Amino acid sequence: xxxxxxxPAVEQKGIEKGRKExxxxxxxxxxxxxxxxxxxxSRIKKIEDEDTLNFLFEDVIKSNSIEEFKEKLKxxxxx
Numbered sequence: 001x002x003x004x005x006x007x008p009a010v011e012q013k014g015i016e017k018g019r020k021e022x023x024x025x026x027x028x029x030x031x032x033x034x035x036x037x038x039x040x041x042s043r044i045k046k047i048e049d050e051d052t053l054n055f056l057f058e059d060v061i062k063s064n065s066i067e068e069f070k071e072k073l074k075x076x077x078x079x
Contacts, residue, residue: 016048016053019053020044026060040073043078043079044056055076056073056078059072059073059076
């Protein structure tokens with residue numbers, strides 16, 4: 001019989017990775033962005049804090065343009 005191994009830390013990392021991927025997809029879909037400036041993608045991918053990712057996702061939803069989203073990044077000191 002094969003025993004399964006469950007590690008909550010592995011599950012949490014998967015959730016965080018999914019949030020990051022979702023944020024990037026949300027940016028692209030909601031704002032119609034084709035990232036030619038990979039610096040924003042690189043910065044977002046480096047964010048580890050789940051609350052920050054949630055706030056950024058909300059910012060994406062509420063932003064009407066890329067300029068507005070960039071301003072929100074500045075306000076959060078993530079630009």
